[in-house]
Structures are given as structure tokens and as C-alpha cells.
Amino acid sequence: MNDLITQLGGPETFAIVVGGVATVIGGVVAALVGRRGGDDETVAPTQTQTPAGPGIEPIATPEEHPEEDALSDVEPAEVSEEAPEEVVDEAPSLDVPESVPTRMQRLRSRLARSGSFGSTLVRVLSRGDLDEEDWEEIEDTLLMADVGVEATDEIMEELRTQARIIGTSDPATIKTVLRTKLLELVDPTMDRSLAASRHDDHPGVVLMVGVNGTGKTTTVGKLARIFVAEDKKVLLGAADTFRAAAADQLATWGERVGVDVVRSDRQGADPASVAFDAVKRGDSEEVDVVLVDTAGRLQNKRDLMDELGKVKRVMEKTAPVTETLLVMDATTGQNGMSQARLFAEVVDITGIVLTKLDGSAKGGIVISVQRELGVPVKLVGLGEGPDDLAPFDPASFVDSLLS
Numbered sequence: 001m002n003d004l005i006t007q008l009g010g011p012e013t014f015a016i017v018v019g020g021v022a023t024v025i026g027g028v029v030a031a032l033v034g035r036r037g038g039d040d041e042t043v044a045p046t047q048t049q050t051p052a053g054p055g056i057e058p059i060a061t062p063e064e065h066p067e068e069d070a071l072s073d074v075e076p077a078e079v080s081e082e083a084p085e086e087v088v089d090e091a092p093s094l095d096v097p098e099s100v101p102t103r104m105q106r107l108r109s110r111l112a113r114s115g116s117f118g119s120t121l122v123r124v125l126s127r128g129d130l131d132e133e134d135w136e137e138i139e140d141t142l143l144m145a146d147v148g149v150e151a152t153d154e155i156m157e158e159l160r161t162q163a164r165i166i167g168t169s170d171p172a173t174i175k176t177v178l179r180t181k182l183l184e185l186v187d188p189t190m191d192r193s194l195a196a197s198r199h200d201d202h203p204g205v206v207l208m209v210g211v212n213g214t215g216k217t218t219t220v221g222k223l224a225r226i227f228v229a230e231d232k233k234v235l236l237g238a239a240d241t242f243r244a245a246a247a248d249q250l251a252t253w254g255e256r257v258g259v260d261v262v263r264s265d266r267q268g269a270d271p272a273s274v275a276f277d278a279v280k281r282g283d284s285e286e287v288d289v290v291l292v293d294t295a296g297r298l299q300n301k302r303d304l305m306d307e308l309g310k311v312k313r314v315m316e317k318t319a320p321v322t323e324t325l326l327v328m329d330a331t332t333g334q335n336g337m338s339q340a341r342l343f344a345e346v347v348d349i350t351g352i353v354l355t356k357l358d359g360s361a362k363g364g365i366v367i368s369v370q371r372e373l374g375v376p377v378k379l380v381g382l383g384e385g386p387d388d389l390a391p392f393d394p395a396s397f398v399d400s401l402l403s
């Protein structure tokens with residue numbers, strides 16, 4: 001199957017997108033210098049939102065309406081079963097999700113305006129005979145890019161040592177040293193494939209967690225489009241039942257590509273109930289992958305653990321969760337990092353999605369978050385558009401930093 005796992009392994013395409021990310025990062029730095037709801041609860045039944053049917057206004061693309069958060073402003077379509085009979089035969093108008101290579105090209109051109117923190121480093125290092133001020137500039141550059149204190153120390157040590165040994169101001173040599181060190185820190189040996197295909201007669205099951213506002217719902221929608229583009233049968237579960245607009249937002253994403261959404265009609269309903277129903281239905285309909293959005297209320301560790309633990313437990317009554325992705329906003333720095341740590345403590349994260357890298361000078365966070373949590377960044381969010389999500393490839397990322 002021509003699935004995302006294959007695409008994750010395609011360095012040429014990754015090179016394009018991570019190049020864009022890196023240039024944005026560096027530009028800013030340079031300028032600076034069964035039982036529904038589990039065993040113990042009675043819950044309202046969930047309902048399924050089917051894709052937009054005939055007679056429903058087509059949803060504008062972001063290009064047509066570039067204003068912020070366009071998707072969440074769109075009124076949810078009514079359930080298609082209720083569409084008037086006379087228009088039932090009309091074909092629904094669905095988006096064709098952009099292919100991964102094209103979207104990457106587009107993202108690169110959007111982001112190519114800026115410099116990169118890597119090129120700032122190379123520029124300073126190339127001065128030769130570096131004085132303390134130069135070294136401080138290098139250190140500041142790394143810290144400002146959110147590489148993290150530990151990794152920054154490692155890089156500094158390596159560079160100082162090499163500068164002493166090689167004693168060169170040749171940019172090409174320095175680039176090689178820096179490239180090797182950065183790549184080691186980004187760690188190309190981590191498995192970044194997504195476990196999101198059918199296996200043992202069950203769908204792949206992806207659980208999306210993270211703090212509200214990081215881009216979880218948006219990422220579920222974007223990921224659904226990637227899978228649809230791969231001809232996978234997808235089902236969404238709107239288990240963020242606490243945020244009023246979340247289920248509608250997800251339904252809108254689903255409608256655009258003909259993907260059903262399992263949701264509750266009651267705000268504040270038990271998220272585990274929705275998650276359970278989604279996996280159950282995905283399993284019986286033999287879909288390829290079920291994606292489940294969750295609420296990311298900032299609460300104490302115990303509540304979060306209880307809530308996510310229960311969601312996962314009831315999902316696994318039907319099929320194992322194959323991927324638990326932590327969505328993290330790249331612009332939130334240390335604050336985001338401590339939130340990420342909390343989530344990682346309460347649920348077994350298998351991968352990280354770094355969103356909003358398009359608006360961030362903090363690309364070094366790739367290094368710090370992986371070190372901190374010990375799991376790979378698998379996807380990066382590069383904008384609010386429907387196809388602004390891309391797989392992450394370390395070598396291409398580092399190359400583009402230093403290009």
C-alpha cells in the first residue's frame with residue numbers, strides 16, 4: 001500500500017518541506033543575532049456525522065478566504081441523511097487533498113524568504129579566530145532557536161574542540177562538523193513511520209493528545225486528508241467533547257474529503273464514549289484508520305491521567321491504539337515543553353507533531369523535545385491550510401538548516 005509510511009521515507013520530499021521550516025527558524029534568529037463510555041458510566045449515545053451531502057454549500061478553500069481559522073468559522077453541515085430526496089442523486093463536491101510532493105513545494109516557496117539559524121552559525125564560525133563574543137553569539141543563536149541548554153552545551157563543546165583542532169575558518173569544513181553534530185542530535189535512527197494501517201484484522205488507531213490550542217483538531221483533519229489521498233478509508237472520532245466547536249470543526253474537515261465523524265450531540269459528553277464508538281464502528285466497517293481527537297484541558301496530572309487512560313482503555317476493548325501522537329505548538333517554548341512532559345507522563349506517546357513551525361523561530365525545539373521525551377517528531381505543521389502538514393525527515397532538516 002502506498003501509504004504514509006512510504007512517504008515518510010522519501011527524503012527528497014522531506015528535504016523540500018524541512019528546508020522551508022529551517023529557513024523560517026533561522027531568519028528570526030539571524031535578525032537577533034463495548035460499554036459505551038467504559039464500565040462505570042452511563043452516557044448519551046454518540047451520533048455519526050456523515051460527509052456533506054448534496055445541496056450543501058461547498059466549503060471555501062483557505063486560498064479563497066485566507067482569514068485566520070477559516071475552518072472553525074464554517075458552519076457545520078447538516079447530516080446528509082436529512083437532505084431532500086430530490087437532490088440525493090447529485091454527487092457531493094469533495095476536495096481532492098493535495099499530494100505530498102506538491103504541498104511541500106508550495107510550503108517551501110512560502111517559507112523560503114527567511115534565513116536560518118544554521119546559516120547564522122556558519123557565518124559566525126567562518127570569521128576565524130573566534131573571540132568570546134563570537135562564541136556567545138553562537139550560543140545565543142542556539143538557545144534562541146530552542147535547541148535547549150543541554151544540546152547547546154554539546155554543540156558548543158564540539159565546535160570549540162574542532163575549532164581548536166582544525167583551526168580553520170573554512171566554511172565548508174565547519175559546515176561538515178556542524179552538520180554531523182546537528183544530525184546526531186536530531187537522530188536519524190529514530191523510527192518516524194506512522195503505525196496507521198490495518199493489521200490483524202483491525203484498523204490502525206491513532207489517538208491525538210495535547211493541550212487545547214496546539215492544533216490537535218486541525219492536525220486530525222490534515223492527517224485525514226493525507227490518508228484519503230492515499231486511498232485509505234478513514235473514520236474520525238470527535239472525543240474533544242469539552243470545546244463546543246471542536247466536533248463541528250472536525251465534521252467540517254471530514255465533509256471536505258468525504259470522511260465520517262463519530263461524535264456526541266451533547267457538549268461535555270463522556271469523551272471515552274465517543275472514542276469507544278469510533279473505534280467500534282471503524283472496526284466493524286473495516287476502515288483502514290480511525291483518528292480520535294481528544295480534549296486537552298489543562299488540569300492536574302491525576303485528572304488527565306484518569307481521562308486519557310480511560311479513553312485509551314475503552315478504545316482498546318475493540319482494537320489496539322497503534323499510534324499516540326502528542327501535538328505540540330512549536331511557538332510556546334519552555335511552557336509548551338512542560339505541558340508536553342505532563343502528557344508524556346500520563347500516556348505512552350509514540351510520536352510528536354510539531355505545529356506552527358511556519359510562524360516560529362523555534363525550530364531547535366525538534367532537538368529539545370525529542371531529547372526530553374525520547375520519542376521522535378513524526379510530523380510538522382506548517383500553516384493553517386488543509387494540506388499544510390508534512391512528514392519530518394532529520395537529514396533533510398539539517399541540510400536545509402545549513403544551506
Ligand code: GDP
Pocket residue numbers: 068069210211212213214215216217218219296354355356357358359380381382383384388
Ligand atoms: P486544538 O484546540 O488543539 O484542537 O487546536 P485547533 O486545531 O483548533 O488549532 C488552534 C489554532 O491553531 C487554529 O487557528 C489552527 O488553524 C491553528 N493551527 C494549527 N496548526 C497550525 C500550523 O501548523 N500553523 C499555523 N500557523 N497555525 C496552525
